[in-house]
Amino acid sequence: MTIDGEGCGAAASPSGAASELDAAVALFHSLSDGTRLAIVRRLARGEARVADLVGELGLAQSTVSAHVACLRDCNLVEGRPQGRQVFYSLTRPELMDLLASAETLLAATGNAVALCPNYGTDTVESA
Template sequence: MPEKRELDAGATAAYAHLFHVLADPARLSIVQHLASGEHRVRDLVDHIGLAQSTVSKHLSHLRECELVSVRTEGRASWFSLAEPRLLADVIASTERLLRATGTPASLCGHIHALMSEPSR
């Protein structure tokens, strides 16, 4: 009989939290926009069409998971993907899994451009 392994509750919670953050369509839209480069909240509001407070809340969730970083310049805050290549790898793996399970889907070209960049 195979050895029974205990689940790592901390790792399970970390994975669940990350997948929960990435499960929201608005947050995925923000990720897609940030894949093209830095944006201010106001830029994201214009692109996505959500209220400023809603975009800020979603950015807060993405920052909490350290998927997004912020750079302050004067009174402006510029947001960017913290690990763009690693996030592109996750998205590429997700696309392969979706294809394998009969639901082919692909996110925007900005993400695909990250996938073709050499690793840093």
């Protein structure tokens, strides 16, 4: 997949590039929620059950389950049933490469994206 464009809101070409951009948008959207990102980061350390994630993240079971389901629906997380329990893990190690690249970019920009008037941390908190 190639992501190309000029600035925010760059239009996709009318060919198959639009579907490639749609897939990239869906991927980044699936990671745009803080809870889902925390789950992905936790699963990078190894398998976990929803109960483990609830305890570690301090969130309601229903909230964690909904976010795990979203990540599973996006094929970023998979479950391994064992008896009455399900152990979740990341489906693709490349996801950690993506997150490492994001951290490198954030460090290089001095976390300037946090000041973004549309998506910055002040915008999220006041929404």
